[in-house]
Amino acid sequence: MVDSKHKWKAWLFLSPSLVLLAVFTVWPIINTMIMAFSEGYSQMYALAGKSFQFGLGNFEFVAQYPKFIQYLKTTVLLCVLTVPISTILALLIAVALNSIKPLRKVLQTIYFLPYVTNSIAIGLVFSAMFNVIGNVSATNAQIESYGIINNILMAITGDKWINWINAGSPYWANITVMVIYIVWNALPFKILILLGGLQSVNKQYYDAAKVDGTSKARVLMRITVPLLSPMITYVVITGFMGGFKEYSSIVGIFGADMGPTGNPDAMNTIVGYVYDSLAANQEGLASAAALILFAIILAVTLINLQISKRNTHY
Amino acid sequence: MAKIVTMHERDIEKTSRIQTVRSILGTIMKYAFLLLVAVAVLFPFYWMINSSLKTLAEYKRTVPTFWPEQVMWTNYLAVFESGELGELFGYTLQIGLISTVASLVLTILTAFVFARLEFKGKNVLFAGLLATMMIPGELFTISNYTTVTQLGMITNDSVLIVPFLVSVFYVYLLRQNFMQIPNELYLAAKVDGTSDLKYLWKVMIPLALPTIISITILKMMGAWNSYIWPQLVEPQLGKSLITNGLLRMGFQDASGQTDFPKQMAAVALVSAPLFAVFIFFRKYIMKGVSRSGIKG
Numbered sequence: 001m002v003d004s005k006h007k008w009k010a011w012l013f014l015s016p017s018l019v020l021l022a023v024f025t026v027w028p029i030i031n032t033m034i035m036a037f038s039e040g041y042s043q044m045y046a047l048a049g050k051s052f053q054f055g056l057g058n059f060e061f062v063a064q065y066p067k068f069i070q071y072l073k074t075t076v077l078l079c080v081l082t083v084p085i086s087t088i089l090a091l092l093i094a095v096a097l098n099s100i101k102p103l104r105k106v107l108q109t110i111y112f113l114p115y116v117t118n119s120i121a122i123g124l125v126f127s128a129m130f131n132v133i134g135n136v137s138a139t140n141a142q143i144e145s146y147g148i149i150n151n152i153l154m155a156i157t158g159d160k161w162i163n164w165i166n167a168g169s170p171y172w173a174n175i176t177v178m179v180i181y182i183v184w185n186a187l188p189f190k191i192l193i194l195l196g197g198l199q200s201v202n203k204q205y206y207d208a209a210k211v212d213g214t215s216k217a218r219v220l221m222r223i224t225v226p227l228l229s230p231m232i233t234y235v236v237i238t239g240f241m242g243g244f245k246e247y248s249s250i251v252g253i254f255g256a257d258m259g260p261t262g263n264p265d266a267m268n269t270i271v272g273y274v275y276d277s278l279a280a281n282q283e284g285l286a287s288a289a290a291l292i293l294f295a296i297i298l299a300v301t302l303i304n305l306q307i308s309k310r311n312t313h314y
Numbered sequence: 315m316a317k318i319v320t321m322h323e324r325d326i327e328k329t330s331r332i333q334t335v336r337s338i339l340g341t342i343m344k345y346a347f348l349l350l351v352a353v354a355v356l357f358p359f360y361w362m363i364n365s366s367l368k369t370l371a372e373y374k375r376t377v378p379t380f381w382p383e384q385v386m387w388t389n390y391l392a393v394f395e396s397g398e399l400g401e402l403f404g405y406t407l408q409i410g411l412i413s414t415v416a417s418l419v420l421t422i423l424t425a426f427v428f429a430r431l432e433f434k435g436k437n438v439l440f441a442g443l444l445a446t447m448m449i450p451g452e453l454f455t456i457s458n459y460t461t462v463t464q465l466g467m468i469t470n471d472s473v474l475i476v477p478f479l480v481s482v483f484y485v486y487l488l489r490q491n492f493m494q495i496p497n498e499l500y501l502a503a504k505v506d507g508t509s510d511l512k513y514l515w516k517v518m519i520p521l522a523l524p525t526i527i528s529i530t531i532l533k534m535m536g537a538w539n540s541y542i543w544p545q546l547v548e549p550q551l552g553k554s555l556i557t558n559g560l561l562r563m564g565f566q567d568a569s570g571q572t573d574f575p576k577q578m579a580a581v582a583l584v585s586a587p588l589f590a591v592f593i594f595f596r597k598y599i600m601k602g603v604s605r606s607g608i609k610g
Contacts, residue, residue, distance in 0.1 A: 007433050007434075009431065009510060010427045010431040010432075010433045010436075011433070013423045013424070013426065013427045013431075014423070014424060014427050016420055016423075017420050017421075017423065017424040017480045017485075020420070020476070020479050020480045021443065021480050021482070023461060024454065024458055024461070024476075024477045024478075024480075025443075025446050025454065025480075025482065026446070027457065027461065028453060028454040028456070028457030028458055028461075029446070029449065029453070029457075031457040031460070031461075032453050032456055032457050035456070035457070035460075043460045043463065043464075047464075089351075092347070093347075093348065093351055096344045096347055096348050097348065099344065100341070100344060100345070100348070103345075103348075107348055107352055109596065110352045110355055110356060111351070111352070111355055112592075112596075112600060113355060113356070113359070113589075113592070114355060115603065116535065116588045116589065116591070116592040116599065117585060117588060118538065118539045118557055118584055118585060118588065119539065119541075120539075120541050120557045120560065120561055121557065121560055121581045121584045121585055122358060122362075122581070122585070124560070124561075124577060124578075124581050125358045125359075125361060125362045125578065125581055126358060128361075128365060128574055128577070128578065129358065129361055131574075133374050143376070144374045144375075144376060145373070145374045145375060145376055145378070146376070148361060148378055151377075151378055184354070184355070184358070187355070189603065192600060192603060192604050193604060196604055216340070241450075245450060245451075245452065247542070248541050248542065251541065251561070255561065256545075256561065271452055274452050274455075274456065275452075275455075275542065275545075275546065278455075278456055278459055278546065279546065283456060283459075283460055286456045287453075287456055287457075290450070290452045290453045290456055291453070293450060293452060293453075294449060294450055294453060297450060298448075
């Protein structure tokens with residue numbers, strides 16, 4: 001009795017959400033497929049009555065487009081560097097943090113701060129820290145300010161400084177800056193998850209290790225890491241998911257040109273390509289690139305799960 | 315009588331002393347490492363504030379100063395001079411508030427239906443919605459861009475609000491929380507003749523308040539930090555949110571050079587509300603994040 005009265009009520013409560021979800025969540029999945037397989041699709045022309053041929057043309061174009069290959073390389077490089085570095089660093093920090101009492105709460109709060117920032121705004125701060133003011137050309141350099149990072153570097157090495165992000169800066173320097181910023185940004189989430197995992201670990205294992213006189217390094221590798229493996233898998237997978245979608249942090253450092261002055265797109269990524277195509281009214285190419293991105297993320301996630309299945313201990 | 319110390323006891327004493335020294339050294343190293351990381355984490359914030367209080371001339375010195383010789387509080391006023399930044403703040407706050415309130419109403423109603431009411435196909439529908447969470451957001455952005463263009467929404471404020479009103483993830487989070495509330499409470503309320511909405515308002519919302527607060531904060535922060543979508547629709551909408559504005563403003567001095575101190579002052583102003591919210595709602599944010607893994 002109660003149930004029949006509920007049916008119309010349930011649908012009434014649901015209807016606004018369902019309409020919105022249908023338009024902005026379900027339709028996009030179908031529509032993206034349609035656009036991706038309509039060769040050269042552009043909404044502008046579609047609205048004017050033009051029809052498009054069904055086929056793989058968009059995928060073929062994207063896969064052979066040299067710039068896309070370059071963006072893909074940059075994206076993969078950033079992922080491969082930032083995910084392991086931030087995961088290992090976060091693991092060390094979480095383990096150290098878990099083993100101390102005084103200052104733990106304060107440090108935990110400090111480490112979380114980068115999470116509650118605006119990645120474009122703080123990107124401007126990092127950009128300023130790496131920025132050199134003056135003429136950086138190799139032959140006739142006239143520098144006013146080297147930037148604080150170079151100042152620190154020069155204090156350590158004597159007189160070595162690096163053109164990190166300015167005109168003429170090398171690719172590896174750009175990548176280094178991005179890795180530093182992305183790791184700085186990614187640590188809070190990973191520390192939070194790993195620390196949460198550590199706090200739920202059964203203390204008995206550690207007591208047993210203490211009785212046996214096991215070394216610290218061995219305890220970390222043989223007890224902590226295996227016990228934490230579900231959380232480590234989680235942060236690695238979400239790390240790769242985020243890494244393959246890297247975009248805003250690069251805009252923060254290099255601006256909308258996605259590269260140092262005179263070398264735009266040097267740091268552009270897959271997502272950058274998707275939005276560039278969209279802004280250029282090439283929805284077909286944007287959709288194809290987004291589907292390729294989805295396929296890559298899916299494949300990497302499945303590989304990660306497969307690896308972790310062999311090594312995870314629940 | 316003299317105490318006889320066996321060799322064995324001496325060995326134990328020696329080992330335990332070595333262990334004490336070792337553990338003290340270990341503790342010192344641990345703290346050194348943790349403090350070093352803390353410095354690395356905090357340094358950009360310090361540098362932002364330090365730079366924002368300098369004159370441009372002092373900022374450009376070859377040997378940097380670690381605290382401004384002349385503290386320029388006026389930089390913080392100067393960034394409002396053109397009126398643009400104030401407008402951006404106001405507009406972003408307005409969009410953020412409207413989207414948060416509307417999104418909360420819809421999320422609560424939807425989560426309630428999926429947690430409490432029964433109808434045919436409920437579980438299939440919910441599973442289908444959950445499956446969409448696997449898909450990267452970029453995929454939705456493309457089609458939503460064509461949709462808002464076609465619907466004509468792109469020229470008014472709703473374009474920044476409506477596409478993001480219902481997030482499957484928040485519905486899921488709240489539904490899990492609602493499910494933990496014992497069904498007996500609901501049946502008892504039914505016997506007493508309490509309406510569904512009254513039950514929702516008087517019992518479920520108060521009990522799930524921590525989750526609702528988490529969602530509210532994450533949603534507000536999302537609006538404050540959003541960049542990609544506002545950037546896409548900006549040419550037709552003619553307005554932008556704070557993050558886009560910050561990037562566009564450029565902060566150049568009379569000679570066309572970037573005025574870094576002013577830029578840093580604006581960055582500090584944009585970051586300040588985020589820090590304020592973090593200080594007051596630290597627990598809710600950290601809890602919400604640890605369950606979501608989704609930024610902002």
